[in-house]
Amino acid sequence: MLQLYHNIKSRRKELGMTQTDLAHKTGYADKSMIAKIEKGLVDLTQSKILIFAKALNTEPGTLMGDLTEAQDIKPILKTKKAVSINVLGRVAAGIPLNAIEYVIDTEEIPEDLAKTGYFFGLKIKGNSMEPEIKNNDVVIVRQQAEAESGDIVIAMVNGDDAVCKRLKIYADKLALISINSEYDPMIFSSEDIEQKPVKIIGKVVEIRRKL
Numbered sequence: 001m002l003q004l005y006h007n008i009k010s011r012r013k014e015l016g017m018t019q020t021d022l023a024h025k026t027g028y029a030d031k032s033m034i035a036k037i038e039k040g041l042v043d044l045t046q047s048k049i050l051i052f053a054k055a056l057n058t059e060p061g062t063l064m065g066d067l068t069e070a071q072d073i074k075p076i077l078k079t080k081k082a083v084s085i086n087v088l089g090r091v092a093a094g095i096p097l098n099a100i101e102y103v104i105d106t107e108e109i110p111e112d113l114a115k116t117g118y119f120f121g122l123k124i125k126g127n128s129m130e131p132e133i134k135n136n137d138v139v140i141v142r143q144q145a146e147a148e149s150g151d152i153v154i155a156m157v158n159g160d161d162a163v164c165k166r167l168k169i170y171a172d173k174l175a176l177i178s179i180n181s182e183y184d185p186m187i188f189s190s191e192d193i194e195q196k197p198v199k200i201i202g203k204v205v206e207i208r209r210k211l
Contacts, residue, residue, distance in 0.1 A: 003065035004049070009038040011056045011063070024132060025055035027207040029139075029152045043110045045082050083114035087121035087138055091154065091162035091201065107208065109140060118143040120202070122154060122164070128178040129164055137209050139164060141202035152204040157186065158196050164204065174198070 012022050019031035019038075026048070028034060036042045044052065053060040087105035107121045124137045129152075133139065139154075147153045149169040154162045155176055165176035165186065174193065176186040188198050 004044070004063055005038050005040040007063045007065060008052055008056065011058055012038075015056065017056075022052075022055060026051050027209060029204045029207060030150070033205065043112045045108065045110055047108075048110075081111040082108035083111050084108055085114070085119045085121055085140070087123060089123055090125075091122060091156070105138075107138060107140065109206075113205075116142070119205075121208075122162070124164055128180050128183045130180050132179050133164065133204075133207055134209065137207055139204045140206035140208065142205050143202045145200055147200050147203045153200050154202040154204065156197075156199045156201055157188075162201060167200070 008022075012019070017025075019034040023029070023031050023034045026034075033042065037044065049060050049063060053063055056063070084106045085108070086103045087107055088102045089104040090102055104123060105121070109119055113119070119140060119142055121138045121140055124133055124135060124139060127135055133152075139152075141154050147167050149167060151167050152164065153167045153176075154164055155167070156162050157176070163176065163186075165178060168175040168177055168185075173187060173189045175188070176198075178185070188196065192198060
């Protein structure tokens, strides 16, 4: 299977594509996941291999190292185990993330990824994160209370429904920034963070678009 990840890297470079470019084309929030994939540290499911093949303008069989019969990849792809996670229509303050009334769908993630934490999907509403994340996209989120500056996060503000924004951390404040420049950044002082409060509830690790 290491051949797959070597071929992804080689094809990306052949096309003059950066890791960030490939991340955007395949639904990941940033280049860090592409770097891990190209090192063979992340297993790809069958559906994800197909997405990579399309993004790299090639065939799945070619990425897998089989240049003659793409059908030979089918038995290999079926060995990839996946875990089903809930997709939520919204995340409201004080409501557990597994609250059944907000589950609108399910998605599958690789078993190896699922072992690294608790994950959920969230259906995005609005255009504040366009063009990277569009209305009705589903983001795959790892539940966590902390994140690094530059991460795309799900945050709870003022006890309202959670928002999806890019996090920027300063010495005495933080900002939740929309990718769409029509929206002003949401800036919070240290006092705001404590009093409102402002809470990070998860980091976006993948973006899935329904075609």
